[in-house]
Amino acid sequence: KNQVEQSPQSLIILEGKNCTLQCNYTVSPFSNLRWYKQDTGRGPVSLTIMTFSENTKSNGRYTATLDADTKQSSLHITASQLSDSASYICVVSTKRGLTGGGNKLTFGTGTQLKVEL
Amino acid sequence: SQTIHQWPATLVQPVGSPLSLECTVEGTSNPNLYWYRQAAGRGLQLLFYSVGIGQISSEVPQNLSASRPQDRQFILSSKKLLLSDSGFYLCAWSVIVLTGELFFGEGSRLTVL
Numbered sequence: 001k002n003q004v005e006q007s008p009q010s011l012i013i014l015e016g017k018n019c020t021l022q023c024n025y026t027v028s029p030f031s032n033l034r035w036y037k038q039d040t041g042r043g044p045v046s047l048t049i050m051t052f053s054e055n056t057k058s059n060g061r062y063t064a065t066l067d068a069d070t071k072q073s074s075l076h077i078t079a080s081q082l083s084d085s086a087s088y089i090c091v092v093s094t095k096r097g098l099t100g101g102g103n104k105l106t107f108g109t110g111t112q113l114k115v116e117l
Numbered sequence: 118s119q120t121i122h123q124w125p126a127t128l129v130q131p132v133g134s135p136l137s138l139e140c141t142v143e144g145t146s147n148p149n150l151y152w153y154r155q156a157a158g159r160g161l162q163l164l165f166y167s168v169g170i171g172q173i174s175s176e177v178p179q180n181l182s183a184s185r186p187q188d189r190q191f192i193l194s195s196k197k198l199l200l201s202d203s204g205f206y207l208c209a210w211s212v213i214v215l216t217g218e219l220f221f222g223e224g225s226r227l228t229v230l
Contacts, residue, residue, distance in 0.1 A: 031216055032216070036219075043207050043221025043222050044161075046220075089160070093215075104215040104216050105215060105219075107160035109160045110160070
């Protein structure tokens with residue numbers, strides 16, 4: 001069964017500090033992995049996408065890593081800001097089958113990050 | 118640029134009443150459209166997706182239905198709401214069906230009493 005597990009479930013850090021969020025998956029066959037940021041009461045927004053051959057990708061203060069061998073990804077946030085307070089969702093995509101159709105995205109339950117003064 | 122709108126933003130409905138959530142996309146043609154539900158502490162659950170007008174695929178059996186009467190319009194409906202239908206509903210669109218980047222609407226918070 002395809003699964004995506006994220007840790008920690010929630011996290012509180014002080015403004016200016018760094019943090020790392022984890023994502024472990026058992027999705028197969030793997031196509032890509034995305035990190036989304038979801039502000040409270042809003043729709044998620046994509047931060048990064050990682051394909052099989054990519055190890056690291058940055059988007060401003062966000063850096064995602066992927067280890068396809070261990071099926072793990074992390075999202076590192078540098079110099080956190082109050083606006084980083086949100087839920088961060090890891091989403092893993094499988095390759096589309098020849099017949100197409102079916103649910104090919106598996107969502108994690110998210111890590112709730114709170115940045116405080 | 119592409120935009121996606123969904124409404125209403127919040128809705129409080131009694132059990133057994135009907136439901137209609139509407140979503141429209143602007144700035145793109147023939148988008149793949151999706152309805153997701155997000156329950157507290159759980160990952161997003163795909164309810165329906167559509168690759169074209171009148172084409173609806175259902176992922177989870179339930180008392181909800183979806184329709185796509187126009188290219189950029191996606192509607193989520195129910196004839197009789199259940200308490201378990203409460204949740205945060207998200208409409209989304211993508212260029213590549215089912216595996217591409219999703220662009221989400223602002224969400225609709227449904228409370229069934």
